[in-house]
Amino acid sequence: MWIGFPTAVSLQDMASLVAGNEGAGARWNAYVERAAAGSVHAAQMPFRDAGATTGAIAGSGLSAPGIGTVAFTAKTGVLDEMPDELRVVRGDKKGRVVKIAPVAPPKPFGAGSVFKRTSLLMGPAERKQVRMAFAHPDIAGKEMQIAQAFYVRQEKKVAPGVPAYLADLVTNDRPDILATAYAPPKPDYARASPFESLLRDESAGAGRFIPPIAKGDHDWMKTPLPASVFSKAEQTCLANAIYFEARGEGLKGQAAVAQVVLNRVRNPAYPGSICGVVYQNSSWKNRCQFSFACDGIPDRILSPAHYKVAEQIAMAVTAGKIFIPEVASSTHYYAQYVSPGWARSMEKMKKIGLHIFYRTYGGGWS
Numbered sequence: 252m253w254i255g256f257p258t259a260v261s262l263q264d265m266a267s268l269v270a271g272n273e274g275a276g277a278r279w280n281a282y283v284e285r286a287a288a289g290s291v292h293a294a295q296m297p298f299r300d301a302g303a304t305t306g307a308i309a310g311s312g313l314s315a316p317g318i319g320t321v322a323f324t325a326k327t328g329v330l331d332e333m334p335d336e337l338r339v340v341r342g343d344k345k346g347r348v349v350k351i352a353p354v355a356p357p358k359p360f361g362a363g364s365v366f367k368r369t370s371l372l373m374g375p376a377e378r379k380q381v382r383m384a385f386a387h388p389d390i391a392g393k394e395m396q397i398a399q400a401f402y403v404r405q406e407k408k409v410a411p412g413v414p415a416y417l418a419d420l421v422t423n424d425r426p427d428i429l430a431t432a433y434a435p436p437k438p439d440y441a442r443a444s445p446f447e448s449l450l451r452d453e454s455a456g457a458g459r460f461i462p463p464i465a466k467g468d469h470d471w472m473k474t475p476l477p478a479s480v481f482s483k484a485e486q487t488c489l490a491n492a493i494y495f496e497a498r499g500e501g502l503k504g505q506a507a508v509a510q511v512v513l514n515r516v517r518n519p520a521y522p523g524s525i526c527g528v529v530y531q532n533s534s535w536k537n538r539c540q541f542s543f544a545c546d547g548i549p550d551r552i553l554s555p556a557h558y559k560v561a562e563q564i565a566m567a568v569t570a571g572k573i574f575i576p577e578v579a580s581s582t583h584y585y586a587q588y589v590s591p592g593w594a595r596s597m598e599k600m601k602k603i604g605l606h607i608f609y610r611t612y613g614g615g616w617s
Contacts, residue, residue, distance in 0.1 A: 413567050416560075420506055420573045428458030429481050430570030460571030467598065467610070468580040474517050476569065480525055486565050488526035489513075493561040495543035495550060497606070504604035505561065507578045509568040511608065514582050515540075521582075577601035581608040 315321045412433045413421060426433040459475035462468075479485055489512055497508040515521040515528045522528050532539040539545035552558045567573045577600060584606045585591050597609040 413572055414563055417502060417563060417567060417573070420502060420575075421567070422574050422576075423460070423571050425460075426570035426572050427460035427476070427481075429478050430460075430566065430572075431481070432566050433570055433572065462571070462574055462580075463576065465576065465579055469518070469611075471517050471519060472514070472580050476513060476516060477523060480513070480516065480569055485525040486562065486569070488529045489565040489569065490558065490561040491550065492525075492529045492541055492543075493564055494552065494558050496541055497604075498554070498557045498561065500604040500606065502560070502564065503575065504606060505564050506568050506573050507575055507581075507601075507603050507606065507608060508584065509565055510573075510575055510578050511581055511584055513569060514580055518582055575601075575603075577603070578608050579610060581610040583609040583611075585609075 412426070461475060462472050464472055480489075489509055492512055493505050493509050497505045500508075512525060512528055516523060516525055522531055529541055530539070530544050533544040535545055536547065537545055543550060564573070579600060581600050583593070583597060585594065586605050587602065587607055588605070594607075594609060597611055600608045600610055602608075
């Protein structure tokens with residue numbers, strides 16, 4: 252009898268609903284609530300009275316038309332607002348399959364075969380009549396090669412044209428045009444405009460190596476070497492000077508000695524040939540310009556390998572492939588273990604190995 256009346260206990264069963272108890276309808280009414288965004292859970296059906304104990308029916312559910320599966324609220328009675336993307340629980344994922352498509356990186360632009368195609372706007376006969384109206388350059392027929400030079404490309408290592416052991420000393424990829432030991436380089440249209448090739452200097456000095464002039468250098472440095480310096484006799488004299496004066500030095504020290512010899516050839520105060528410079532005053536005992544030429548000791552080549560290096564350096568420096576800015580227009584040098592009086596009247600440039608290099612202030616002797 253006590254349970255049948257609308258008491259606090261009777262509110263826990265269906266009798267309160269049948270008896271029409273005020274508030275019982277609201278207590279037992281339920282509504283459908285959507286799942287969290289992105290969740291794999293089904294919609295939930297919580298009771299209006301959050302304090303109702305529904306543990307006996309938690310986990311069961313029904314299939315509602317137009318909604319799908321609807322489950323009763325869990326024992327907590329609280330809907331989880333956190334979506335599955337943030338709440339990583341393997342049990343809640345159920346059988347969901349996630350597929351991630353890899354994104355391919357962008358491919359570099361390539362002109363492809365567009366340069367190999369021909370225009371259909373004119374026939375072969377008409378195409379032959381097409382000419383550049385402003386010039387007749389020697390780059391005709393290489394228009395596509397020029398165009399390709401301006402596209403992004405991988406820089407390839409250019410062979411310096413010298414032995415591998417001298418590659419680090421190379422400062423110029425355009426040797427003197429008279430240096431037949433080196434093939435003329437192919438034009439790099441990515442660096443030099445085609446219009447510069449049309450307007451290039453056609454004077455007698457074009458293609459000749461002129462050393463870069465820095466502050467303090469002399470005007471005679473702008474004079475190209477005479478063509479005779481590339482002869483075998485002249486190159487032999489220069490190789491002798493490198494071998495007997497600096498074969499114990501490093502490669503840079505040997506090249507510096509060769510540069511001094513060639514600077515004197517350019518300087519009007521000295522003979523105008525390599526042999527004339529190297530053997531100047533050779534008849535004066537221990538008073539010539541290069542000590543090996545007048546020291547009275549026979550000049551014998553005892554190390555062919557070192558002499559071969561001297562020959563390679565001689566040609567590379569003569570052709571302008573190697574030019575040492577620190578030595579610049581120096582015309583004198585001496586070993587560090589001596590102290591000549593003329594050094595006080597000259598400008599000290601650089602110490603390379605055991606040799607200290609000097610240049611004059613006035614451009615001549617002193």
